Amino acid sequence: MPDTPDVPRPHAHVHLGVFFQGVNHTTVWSDPASGSQTDFETFRRVVQTAERGLFDAFFLGEGLRLREQNGRLHDLDVVGRPDAITQLAALAAVTTHIGLVATQNVTYNDPADLARRLASLDVLSGGRAAWNIVTTDNAWTGENFRRGGWLDHSQRYTRAAEFVRAAQAIWDGWDADDDAPRTVRATGDTLDLEVTPTVPRSAQGHPVLFQAGDSPDGRDFAAGHAEVIFSAHGTDFDDAAAFAADVRARTVAAGRPEDDLKILPGTQFVLAATDAEARDKARWVKEQQVTPATALSLLGQVWGEDLSHYDPDGPLPAHDPVIEVIGETRGSPRRGKRPHEIAQAWRARAEAEHLTIRQLVIAQERERGFVGSPETVADELVRWVRHGASDGFNITPWLVPSGLDDVVDLLVPALQERGAYRTSYTGTTLREHLGLRAPLTQRVEAVARA
């Protein structure tokens, strides 16, 4: 990392978070070193490793219905996870500094209940809680809830904004001077409620707001409401820099200072002693992620039928997909895409490069994240944050629970040597770790403390 005058943020530090666990095929469960995805001990190990590595935050995802494919429960990937806030409350007791981020849906939660549970986690953790706000209009998920699939697609960001404003009003409804609540009313197109809060302010005021929007509406929502955007732009520098510039412009347009919204792309690290070894390892990881059965399953998603009887080491199906649109409601990352176009492109590539089904699916897998020696990856991460492409990274380990060990043992020291990573926690709250200001409303106490 050359110390040149054209580095716009010469003193920026890398912020790290860890995302545990994805219910997708990136988590390699077949490796002998892969532990239970359910036992509390696994979660404890990952969060404590991250805290040892002075990470800002530990994330839990959420999915309120088990994924399906072609009308049946999907059985090839890791599935099943704890309720996020409950699990984070337990993890708060065995950690002291790291932030605890719960992904929670605004369509199938009640604002009064969710705001209270998040605030409870925030108080119990000493100001370390955050909420990763997710929107959906998915009626298929709604089949598990009292309201069913009640929300129209066009209203999902309206609902999200109204829900977030209601939650903030509930949090701010506890008067710090009187140490007493006042009843707050929140109204809008999607809600009308009256809540008396029961939770006082935490050490950081209230939970930090994360959001993962990527569509123009999603980016505007983040620019208007979130404090951290958890993007998918964590592989290519130019792509990430363009995303960051766009999001900052939207943040300014929303009337906020541009550094009010921190950018933490989701990504993956594959580390080894040398760059060449790391590239070999990355290839191996991909092969583990795309098992023969997973290759046929991903193919079946595009073709819209069960192709598990095909030979994964044989050619692609000669016939066309039987569906016009990929399952809208089954939790697939490709939902809504045009299968005929994908199939045509896949067949053309397989033919040109002489690829079997599995080889083709592996080749189609997006190159993801950072691959190299700790020194190479550290240089690259420092380049990203010092040129403003992101404020840090949110890592999805491909192996649980040991997948974070080499990041903490090798990459973090390399970042510290470059003066781009904290050597100890300097604050106790998540807001302090991220360098976020106190929330804007009723900040008297927080300002006085700072």
Place this chain on the structure above:
Amino acid sequence: MSTPPVLHVALEVDGAGSHPAAWRVVTGSSADALAPARLRDRVAAAENAGVTFVTFDDSLVPSAAGPAGRLDAVTRAAFVAPLTSRLGLVPLVHPAVTEPFHVASQLAALDHASLGRGGWFVGGGDVPGARRTLDRPVAAGADLLDETADVVTVVRDLWDSWEDDAVVRDTATGRYVDRDRLHYVDFASGGDGLPAGPSSRGTADGVRAPFTVKGPSIVPRSPQGQLVVVGRAGTVPGALLDVALVPDVAGADRARADGTPLVLVDLAVTLDAAGRTGAERRAELDGLAGGASSWTGSATELVDVLLALRGVVDGVRLLPSVLDVDLPVLVRDVLPALRVARAVPTPRPGATLRDTLGLPRPTNRFAATAATV
């Protein structure tokens, strides 16, 4: 000669204490009252004294008379889960207030985090203001028992929707999970109002809106299979409970006849402490916030009362009037005396709450069905 039956001692640890005026005799800010260290210390005291389980009272909607500050009960129970190893953790969740699907996930997560020491204290009684707070119909009154039966049933269904061995991690076939060991619950409740949603806004208080839950749960089956379900007799059908709480011993036979395996009697206590008699303390509290029925007396007298309950009920749930005053007396003088008399079980580290209570681990209802088809 048969061994005299043991007496389980449970303890309510919510807030300042069970007396409505308890929070008014405790000084300090709300933040002090809700501090994690305070919660941790109380629960540790209960565990060290050999208490079988603690309950965490709760309400989403605060009562006008009570203290203003209160943290979510499941979140509190989860926080102390990794800090304890023998104590059962039983938070109150109201079945008409919290989404049934979330109830099942949250409590299953508590059972995983506590390695099998989770329970569910099924909330009862109308929750005034719940409809406005939640922006959806909330059952009340005569409908509440039916609503509660439906919610407890679907939560129990969801806890069984994963068989114990559903995660197979079969590298030969590439299957992480055996989908034949996962089950849709396809539950449909009773009720005759409109389903919750924009069209139900403006519904009167107390309407029981029908709902459905598809399943399966998002959480694999937990260590106990089914958490221990605790409720006040009469607020939950007895056959759906593992532990019934009754207000006096007269209610015990009825609860057993309703099919509940274990019956605990609730006993609010105001003990002699800090140079004052329990009666004096209760009179002072009553003067602040009306009367509340509470047993008063010395630690020795309470030990005698509890020993006399052996064989009459399966246990007692003690509700200290003021936790900061009564809990130290309970853990210093009452529980040790019961232990010396071999009247209480000694929970083992690593035992599940079911183990400690002598309740079997239930067979999975869906696995049992599959086997008989």
